[in-house]
Amino acid sequence: MRAIKYLIVGFVFGIVLTKSEAVSWYRIYEMFQFQSFHMYGIIMVAIATGIVGLQIIKRKQLKTHKGDLIQIADKEKGSFRYWIGGLLFGLGWALVGACPGPIFILIGAGFFPVILVLAGALLGTFLYGLIKDKLPH
Amino acid sequence: MEVLFQTWPWYVSGFLIAAIMLTLNYFGKVFGMSSNLRTLCTIVGAGQCADFFKFEWKTQGWNLLVLLGAMVGGYVAVHFMSDPSNVSLNPQTVEQLAQMGIDAPDGKLLPTALFGNGVFASPKTIAILLIGGVLIGFGSRYAGGCTSGHAIAGMSNLQKQSLKAVIGFFVGGLVMSYFILPLIF
Numbered sequence: 001m002r003a004i005k006y007l008i009v010g011f012v013f014g015i016v017l018t019k020s021e022a023v024s025w026y027r028i029y030e031m032f033q034f035q036s037f038h039m040y041g042i043i044m045v046a047i048a049t050g051i052v053g054l055q056i057i058k059r060k061q062l063k064t065h066k067g068d069l070i071q072i073a074d075k076e077k078g079s080f081r082y083w084i085g086g087l088l089f090g091l092g093w094a095l096v097g098a099c100p101g102p103i104f105i106l107i108g109a110g111f112f113p114v115i116l117v118l119a120g121a122l123l124g125t126f127l128y129g130l131i132k133d134k135l136p137h
Numbered sequence: 138m139e140v141l142f143q144t145w146p147w148y149v150s151g152f153l154i155a156a157i158m159l160t161l162n163y164f165g166k167v168f169g170m171s172s173n174l175r176t177l178c179t180i181v182g183a184g185q186c187a188d189f190f191k192f193e194w195k196t197q198g199w200n201l202l203v204l205l206g207a208m209v210g211g212y213v214a215v216h217f218m219s220d221p222s223n224v225s226l227n228p229q230t231v232e233q234l235a236q237m238g239i240d241a242p243d244g245k246l247l248p249t250a251l252f253g254n255g256v257f258a259s260p261k262t263i264a265i266l267l268i269g270g271v272l273i274g275f276g277s278r279y280a281g282g283c284t285s286g287h288a289i290a291g292m293s294n295l296q297k298q299s300l301k302a303v304i305g306f307f308v309g310g311l312v313m314s315y316f317i318l319p320l321i322f
Contacts, residue, residue: 005164006202013157013203014210019141019218020150023211024246026224029234032314035227038147043288045151046158050293053159064165072167075281075291075298082298085280086287086305092272093306094313095265097247099284100277101170101207103270106247108208109215113252116263120270125174127271128278129189135279 014105023105025097032094081137092124142220158290166199169286171277173197173204219244237322250322265321280305 020042021027031039056062057070064070093099096117098106103121106114128135158168175190176197183190224242231241239250249255256262277283280302282291288306291299 003202006199007206007209009157009160009164010203010206010208011210011213012153012206014207014212015214015218016145016150016153016157016210017207018211018214018246019145020147020154021144021224021246022150024224024242025248025251026226026230026234026242026246028310029314029318030226030230032310033230033233035230041147042151042154045148046154046289047151047292049152049155050158050289051295053155054162054293057159057162062163064163066165068165070162070165072162072290072294074294075287075296078298079301082280082301083305085276085278086302087276087309087312088272089276089280089283089302090306090309090311091313091317092269092274092276092309093284094310094318095272096251096269098273099170100174100273101204101283101285103273104170104173104204105207105211107211109211109246111247111252112254113256113262113266116256116266117270117273120267120272121174121274121277122178122270123267124271124274124276125171125278126178126183126186126190126274128275129175129178129183129187132187132189 013101014108017102017105018109023098023102023109028094028097076137078137081135142218144223144225154289155293158285158293161203164199167286168290169200169282170204171274171283171286173200174274175278176201215246237319239322276309 017023022042027039030036062070098117100121103114103118107118161168176194179190179192179194221244223244224246226242234241239248251262282302287299287302292303
């Protein structure tokens with residue numbers, strides 16, 4: 001049961017991202033060309049719902065399924081890493097039209113050329129780990 | 138049932154994505170997909186090369202299960218819930234793509250020009266997919282998160298750092314979409 005609940009959450013996530021077409025290279029291109037509201041709508045509704053949900057969790061001090069207080073850590077302080085890391089990520093996102101979740105969802109759906117994107121993403125993550133201490137954060 | 142096969146509206150999809158994030162919070166976890174890339178590097182032994190990969194990867198096992206579930210979800214959605222009406226783009230977008238030599242969706246999620254099985258024979262396309270992947274992997278780890286961790290989870294939690302990252306995502310995306318893609322295609 002402990003494992004199954006995560007598989008179910010992931011399963012729903014895979015279906016939602018596929019059926020909303022957020023995994024589609026076309027939708028990402030259309031978004032960056034400002035030719036459709038669809039992707040902006042998804043992101044804005046997700047954030048708005050998330051803000052309301054997290055405020056309720058914090059104000060009512062809701063607990064996890066195990067009875068601990070739900071706590072969400074703040075992001076680490078810094079600027080350079082967010083601007084530059086974000087910029088590099090954005091270049092890749094608009095080029096191959098997939099962010100990390102969709103990379104796996106698309107491979108699962110049988111789009112095998114996306115394995116090349118995954119290989120690149122693993123390599124990029126590895127490179128970051130190698131030179132992390134030399135980068136400004 | 139019919140409506141499940143069509144493109145899901147943005148207001149339903151956005152709501153469900155937030156519900157998924159909140160469900161993970163309820164399980165005491167935090168929504169974020171790109172950290173799985175680090176976990177996978179650790180599993181194949183990257184810890185021997187860099188301390189960044191030295192951590193108990195089993196603590197992230199739950200996130201790998203989410204990922205596995207998502208892959209099955211993608212399979213089911215594509216193979217059993219598709220409809221020819223899917224991915225109906227702005228006609229102007231289709232025309233622009235045609236000028237760049239990229240095929241129209243016609244119900245497909247991905248263009249054949251970039252993701253057809255023929256790409257394995259095209260060094261240029263292989264390079265595009267690999268370089269895009271490297272930018273995604275390096276950029277998301279440098280920024281400490283991707284679309285799920287920053288744009289959805291971080292922004293919902295009103296994190297200033299996530300706003301910086303999301304602005305970075307969009308600046309990078311616009312530069313690629315307006316200046317670099319037209320040079321490549």
